[in-house]
Amino acid sequence: MSTPQARRGNTRQRIQDVALELFSEQGYEKTSLREIAEKLEVTKAALYYHFKTKEDIVISLFQGLTSPIDELIVWAQEQPRTLETKHELIRRYSESLRSAEPLFRFMQENQAAVRDLSIGERFKERMLTLFGLLKEPDSELSDQVRCITALFSMHAGMFAMQNVEGDPEEKRKAILEVATELVTAANPPNRRPVRPDSAQTEAP
Amino acid sequence: MSTPQARRGNTRQRIQDVALELFSEQGYEKTSLREIAEKLEVTKAALYYHFKTKEDIVISLFQGLTSPIDELIVWAQEQPRTLETKHELIRRYSESLRSAEPLFRFMQENQAAVRDLSIGERFKERMLTLFGLLKEPDSELSDQVRCITALFSMHAGMFAMQNVEGDPEEKRKAILEVATELVTAANPPNRRPVRPDSAQTEAP
Amino acid sequence: MSTPQARRGNTRQRIQDVALELFSEQGYEKTSLREIAEKLEVTKAALYYHFKTKEDIVISLFQGLTSPIDELIVWAQEQPRTLETKHELIRRYSESLRSAEPLFRFMQENQAAVRDLSIGERFKERMLTLFGLLKEPDSELSDQVRCITALFSMHAGMFAMQNVEGDPEEKRKAILEVATELVTAANPPNRRPVRPDSAQTEAP
Amino acid sequence: MSTPQARRGNTRQRIQDVALELFSEQGYEKTSLREIAEKLEVTKAALYYHFKTKEDIVISLFQGLTSPIDELIVWAQEQPRTLETKHELIRRYSESLRSAEPLFRFMQENQAAVRDLSIGERFKERMLTLFGLLKEPDSELSDQVRCITALFSMHAGMFAMQNVEGDPEEKRKAILEVATELVTAANPPNRRPVRPDSAQTEAP
């Protein structure tokens, strides 16, 4: 399974795999490059052939994740700001997260470490943008909470439910369902008509 | 305000304050005892006079938090398992958290570090117990998600909303409101009639 | 057995007892004052009320031992330099050691530590003096070995024989017996003239 | 002689040399890795490249010694249990020790430290095995003392006689001579024939 021959040429990938595994198991700070190297049966120096720094490994891990999200954001910005769009937004988001579960677990559990890791700031921006796309500009506090909770539950959901029995895909659907409800509740249909400060009579 | 004389006798407290501040600002692993000591203008060794290990400092930080929660759990277990009880449960829980916000930020952002910190396991148990008190024994996946999300939103809520403007106390209320809704939705009134173990024929 | 009342006034003694116990059990360097203090249920500072330094404790431990040996040396120097005197010397020496066994175990097992402990040099002198009293001035190498071995076996004997079953007092006698033989052999009465093993009739 | 270039490739060896030197000069506990590193003009971290722990250095020092002794033990167990075998045993043992003098000085003077150093227990076993090979199964206490003394004198002998003038090789021979005598005396010729553990009618 990991004979020297089989390792030819895919060391970079293997480093990423092991790194993600250990990072999300033990945390970023507690995982040393020595540990990663040992598990791969290579030298620490070999890691430095493939990655410039420890942080670089993390960055590379996120590379497959950020562009899908960026595309999603672009897509959403092009759509009309309807409830349907929002529903579709989180549906697609949920989809994106499916393959990235360990990455999110890692991020969720290592926020303190990730925060000053350059990826941190970038990610926060995305979150705020998504948040902005979900909530109405002047919505009430509680509606904002609903939107944030919707996003968070999708991030944290999967591994927060490790103790709950059930098929992973079923869980994901359940989480999406709740998130959708929250978004729905955060966008009351009859709100804008009544709002006095800008007679947005979007009546049919 | 910080003359050597004025510091007599409250060093332990001051260590805890600075530690919590730095831990939740920079993360547990990235905060060194040297740093804490320097900020206090004492020696590292002085910290060791007051606390046996670095972990011991963390444990002491949680000491004021665990017992209120334990009491809350005991209280809830003595109440009838009604929706009102559940509402009151999270209302009280929200109250408990008010003073413990930095502690929760710390825990939320350092899960990886906290996990093998002895406090981690204990805390997880509490969460599972609370979860068990909120959800009905045989509730559907989506209802379980609602309960977990309710709990999580209360933990993460405050600092997840740092970018949202508004009075902290207002935010807390908004969060509580959403959490309450989630719990309500997770406990559909027409479910209980069917439950066999206690013919609660709550007529339609 | 160690009520606060019973401890009145004899703390100094108790420190010495515990110190000797721990020193010879774990070694001098590995035994910290904290450990001693904890076992006594006093503070480290209390030790410093009774002893100026850690080394001072050791010195005090040897105080009961050095004078008997000094007296023994004085006595021996006043006697005629006969074999009988030498026998009596080691007999009395053996007697002195009986009560000082833990002390010798400590010294034997912590030579490296004791060496630069001021007591070390002083003790070495005594040993050399005793050695000088046992051997004849111009004796052969092998006879010098016999004398040194006699002394050493008395020091190391007791705890070197911990694995051998038997009554401690019996052991001491056995050791003394062997030591006596060694001294006898090192002091052949008719030495140079007659040595038997190779009719070296070095007659004048 | 110690240019960076000349040092390449033999650092491990140099660490061992300096370590043994310092350990036996100052004691194990009192010798810090900083000291060793400084004397070698490398960093402490360099030591850790070559040895996993401080204890590991000690273990490596003993590696050249234990196998000769083990072989010696095996050899002796294959021989008939005669006096000649015993003589040859200690003769060979003495030979083994010749090159290991500093090591034995170290061990002898740091027993307390070595005792819980993993090497300690292993070494003690060897000693007991050798002891068992020298003494007769049911020999008297005094004979057991003779055997133990024989062994000990060979260990301690060399550096116990540092103050005695004479050629080292001559000293070794003298020590071996005395040890041989002790073993001889511990194995009385007329004991075995008669031994039915009682009625030892040792004819005149």
Add this chain to the structure above:
DNA sequence: AATGAATGAGGGTTCATTCAT
């Protein structure tokens, strides 16, 4: 594509010791 050897900075922790009270 990788290694062997090393470094500098810093980690948490422990020590003997001091001194005002």
Add this chain to the structure above:
DNA sequence: TATGAATGAACCCTCATTCAT
């Protein structure tokens, strides 16, 4: 006759990183 609080120095050890080969 002790203690509470603190210190400075040192400890062993680990880390991410470098660089010649």
